[in-house]
Amino acid sequence: MKVAYWPGCVSRGFTPELHGSMAKVAPLLDIELVELDRANCCGAGVIAEHNQELADTLNARTFALAQGVDGAQMMMNICSTCQGAQGECQERLDANAEYREHVNETLAGEGLSYEKGLTNKNFLWLLVEEIGLDELSARVKRPLTDLRVGPFYGCYIVRPRHRLGIDASTPRDHYLERVIDALGGTVTEYAGARKCCGFPIITMNKEASLKQAGRHLGDAIEAQADCLVTPCPLCHLNLDMQQPLAEGIVGRKLGMPVLHLPQLVGLALGLKPAELGLGRHIVKPTAVIDWTSAVVASAA
Numbered sequence: 001m002k003v004a005y006w007p008g009c010v011s012r013g014f015t016p017e018l019h020g021s022m023a024k025v026a027p028l029l030d031i032e033l034v035e036l037d038r039a040n041c042c043g044a045g046v047i048a049e050h051n052q053e054l055a056d057t058l059n060a061r062t063f064a065l066a067q068g069v070d071g072a073q074m075m076m077n078i079c080s081t082c083q084g085a086q087g088e089c090q091e092r093l094d095a096n097a098e099y100r101e102h103v104n105e106t107l108a109g110e111g112l113s114y115e116k117g118l119t120n121k122n123f124l125w126l127l128v129e130e131i132g133l134d135e136l137s138a139r140v141k142r143p144l145t146d147l148r149v150g151p152f153y154g155c156y157i158v159r160p161r162h163r164l165g166i167d168a169s170t171p172r173d174h175y176l177e178r179v180i181d182a183l184g185g186t187v188t189e190y191a192g193a194r195k196c197c198g199f200p201i202i203t204m205n206k207e208a209s210l211k212q213a214g215r216h217l218g219d220a221i222e223a224q225a226d227c228l229v230t231p232c233p234l235c236h237l238n239l240d241m242q243q244p245l246a247e248g249i250v251g252r253k254l255g256m257p258v259l260h261l262p263q264l265v266g267l268a269l270g271l272k273p274a275e276l277g278l279g280r281h282i283v284k285p286t287a288v289i290d291w292t293s294a295v296v297a298s299a300a
Contacts, residue, residue, distance in 0.1 A: 001073050001130060004066035005033040006120075008079035009041050010233040014241070017277025018233050021262040022078050022123065024276065028139065028269045029131055033076075034069045036062060042085040044234070045156075045200075052092075053103070059089040060103045063120070064112040074119035076126055078262065080232040083122040084156025087163050090120065122157060124231045124261060128175045133182040141270035143184030149264065150188040150225035151176035152216070154235040155196045176229065179261075183268035190223035192216030199238040207249060213238045214250030227257040227285055229264045236260060240282050257285035 011019040026033050039062040041047075048055035063086075066075035077083055093100045094116045104113045121129070127136060157164065158173045166172045173194065177187045198212030217239060220228055230236055240258040247254050263276045278285055 001030065002032040002034065002069075002071050003074055003076040003126070004069040004072040005035045006039055006062060006066070006075060006077045006082065007035065008077060008082045008233065010237070011078055014237055015233040015260065017280045018078060018236070018260040018262065021260060021266050021271075021276040024271055025262045025266045025269065028266075028271075029127075029136075031076075031126075031131075034072060036065050036069075036075075039065055042079075042082045042089075044081050045085045045088070048085070048088065055085070056089045056092055056099075057103050057106050059086050060093055060100075060114040061107055061110070061112060062086070063090065063093075063118045064107060064114040066120070067115060067118055068112075074121055074126075074130075076121055076123060078123045078231070078260075079234070080122055080124075080154055080157035080230075081234050083120070084164075086120055090118065091163055122231055124157070124175050124179065125172060127179055127265070128172075129170075133178055136179070136265075137182040137184075140183055140268045142268055144180070144186075144264070144268050145184055147185045148188045148224060148226045149180045149185045150190050150220040150223065150228045151180065151193050152197070152220075152228045152230040152232075152235055152239065152258070153194045154230060154232040155200075157231060158194050176231070176261075179265070180229070183264065185264075185268075188220070188223050188225040190216075190219040190225065192219045197232075197235040197238040199234045202238065202242075209238065210242055210246040210249040213242060214246035214252075214254065217243065217246065217254045217256045218250060218252060220256055221254065225256070227259055229259045229261055231261045233260065243283050255283060257281065257283050259285065 007019050040058050043055040180187050198209035202209040236258055243254055266276045
């Protein structure tokens, strides 16, 4: 399937291993990525707090670019923060034709216009709803046998439920568990899986932010997870990059590897750890990866 691909800012800056691993995984799933390289930041909800129209206009521009990709079945992102922020903007734009026309007047200078009805899905949703779990499982070449994986959703991809289309028939707040299972891994439940990682307050109250991250990581350790997996690069920043600092705040050794979703999928599809950029992580996943033979192994 062909998708208009929005990687977001963080995956091309702080976490290039996410952008790179998605590029490696896509062909193995028959996904053609047409990158929206002229697209702008979604605003991560921050711009909307100060200027809602600006945030909506910036995202309408990205939506219009996606709608201009010939043959694309939908827009796809790899950042759940983008999914949440863009979903909020799209809800406002689609609900009010007069407001949408007003925003499009600003975009007209670039020859762009957003039309109501774009489908925008995070890679996690696309895996389950478009590719399907049976098909994903059939493509597994290296089952994640004996790997205990803790899902970490973060905030923006599980609430508000009505905007994200989460209900009994579309349980998107349980998709990570289903993907882990389809890849042959063992789902590890723990208290913090659907709580905030702390990243949104890192610049305002660093201690509280790191305490949140450390608590979730500690809960996952107590539940005997070998690693966490997240569809959000901002969560990855707080859980992986800030993990050494979080250890000091919570007063305990952590050492919990945190994988991006495409990395976990890539391992199961047969890609080597080096191809997926696993060596770039602050907390190296040596407990779950046998670096000599490049296969998933049980934790030491």
